[in-house]
Amino acid sequence: MTKLDQVRAAIIKAVPEIVELKFGCQVLVDGEVMIATYWNTSNDSLDVYAPEQQELLHHTFNLYPKEYEILGRPIRLADCLVAIDQRCRGDNFATVASNGWFHYGGTRAFWNLRTDDLSQQSPECISFLHDLLTR
Numbered sequence: 001m002t003k004l005d006q007v008r009a010a011i012i013k014a015v016p017e018i019v020e021l022k023f024g025c026q027v028l029v030d031g032e033v034m035i036a037t038y039w040n041t042s043n044d045s046l047d048v049y050a051p052e053q054q055e056l057l058h059h060t061f062n063l064y065p066k067e068y069e070i071l072g073r074p075i076r077l078a079d080c081l082v083a084i085d086q087r088c089r090g091d092n093f094a095t096v097a098s099n100g101w102f103h104y105g106g107t108r109a110f111w112n113l114r115t116d117d118l119s120q121q122s123p124e125c126i127s128f129l130h131d132l133l134t135r
Contacts, residue, residue: 003130008118010133011075014083019072021046026071033071075118077111080129087133104132 001009012018019025025036027048034048046068049055077100088104100111102125109128112121118129 003126004119006134007126007129008075010087011079011083011118012072014086015079018075018079019070021070022073025073028069028071029067034068076116077113080111080118083133102128102132104128107131 021027021036021039023036023038026033027036027046028034029048032050032052034050036046037049038047039045040047048068084102100113102109102111107128109125110122111125115121118126121129
């Protein structure tokens, strides 16, 4: 498991709604990442958008038994801050969100606010969050 996977798991533990089935969440269907667009609770089915094909698939996937895997939505800075708050409550932690810098102890890392997605952050930022959230 990579550092990114470990950080993602720690954040999802703190913010479980990341992997709830909602409009816009990513789902894995037959090895392809798709976007959930509509789920019908009356017949337990899910419609998806296929970005690579750039089309809405009206084919429905059964919710039970599950024919897909929920990947969830992208993890944002706000999710990281919730996880940090839960993990580091009472520690001497400060962040300056206006410019994207995290500070903890004697270390710091930069969160790129222009790509507010955990998977798009620098290796240094991922390592910083890994050290902070998985210690």
